Amino acid sequence: MVLKFYSVPYAASGCGLVAMVLVEKQIPFELVVVDLAKGDHKTPEHLAKHPFGQVPMIDDDGFILYESRAICRYLAEKYADRGTPLIPTASLPAKALFEQAASIEFANFYPLIVKIALEVVYKPRVHNLPPDEAVLAQAKSDIAAKLDVYEVILSTQKYLGGNEFTLADLFHLAYTPSLIKEGHNIMADRGPNVTRWWNDVSSRPSWVKLQAEGIKSTI
Numbered sequence: 001m002v003l004k005f006y007s008v009p010y011a012a013s014g015c016g017l018v019a020m021v022l023v024e025k026q027i028p029f030e031l032v033v034v035d036l037a038k039g040d041h042k043t044p045e046h047l048a049k050h051p052f053g054q055v056p057m058i059d060d061d062g063f064i065l066y067e068s069r070a071i072c073r074y075l076a077e078k079y080a081d082r083g084t085p086l087i088p089t090a091s092l093p094a095k096a097l098f099e100q101a102a103s104i105e106f107a108n109f110y111p112l113i114v115k116i117a118l119e120v121v122y123k124p125r126v127h128n129l130p131p132d133e134a135v136l137a138q139a140k141s142d143i144a145a146k147l148d149v150y151e152v153i154l155s156t157q158k159y160l161g162g163n164e165f166t167l168a169d170l171f172h173l174a175y176t177p178s179l180i181k182e183g184h185n186i187m188a189d190r191g192p193n194v195t196r197w198w199n200d201v202s203s204r205p206s207w208v209k210l211q212a213e214g215i216k217s218t219i
């Protein structure tokens with residue numbers, strides 16, 4: 001049975017990450033559009049599969065999985081021999097350096113980018129509230145300090161986990177492109193290697209196509 005992908009139809013946040021893996025790995029899938037405005041994600045049917053009532057979620061021949069990063073890892077490992085590798089398998093140290101990079105993103109980058117997204121996107125759009133400028137300025141300053149460390153790491157290697165593109169790089173696409181579109185370019189002026197890395201990651205054909213066309217079933 002073809003993999004079912006429960007998602008919003010546009011490539012952003014966790015849904016965008018999973019969509020990117022599906023494209024990078026050339027995995028056929030059926031998109032099941034979950035309309036958040038209508039509350040599709042809070043129906044008893046959806047909650048029975050995803051108790052937090054969120055997207056993304058997959059149904060892989062009856063195997064249900066949610067949490068975007070877990071889904072990305074599952075797909076990358078299941079389809080290790082297809083498309084872009086995404087998780088190194090050549091050696092234990094290479095895999096460990098990938099895990100280190102994935103932890104760097106989740107511990108240092110993600111909490112701050114979510115804080116910025118909350119202030120500049122969700123508060124104004126969803127809650128009709130202005131951003132808290134002090135919180136926003138602090139989060140931007142904190143993320144700049146983290147990206148200055150990225151500049152050091154990326155001065156000796158192409159990507160965050162080594163010289164190959166991996167899920168650790170891909171995970172940075174969750175909120176950053178939406179914030180850049182809103183005029184909050186947190187990647188700007190953080191050094192030549194951050195610029196080179198970010199241009200590389202955000203201009204991958206898979207991501208550019210998803211941004212232009214949205215997420216579409218491939219069956």
Ligand SMILES: N[C@@H](CCC(=O)N[C@@H](CS)C(=O)NCC(=O)O)C(=O)O
Nearest residue numbers: 013014015053054055056067068069
């Ligand atoms: N940690 C989750 C976050 C998922 C998430 O926040 N999904 C949003 C859509 S992008 C959602 O379902 N929001 C509705 C809600 O939380 O009620 C993941 O990475 O999958």
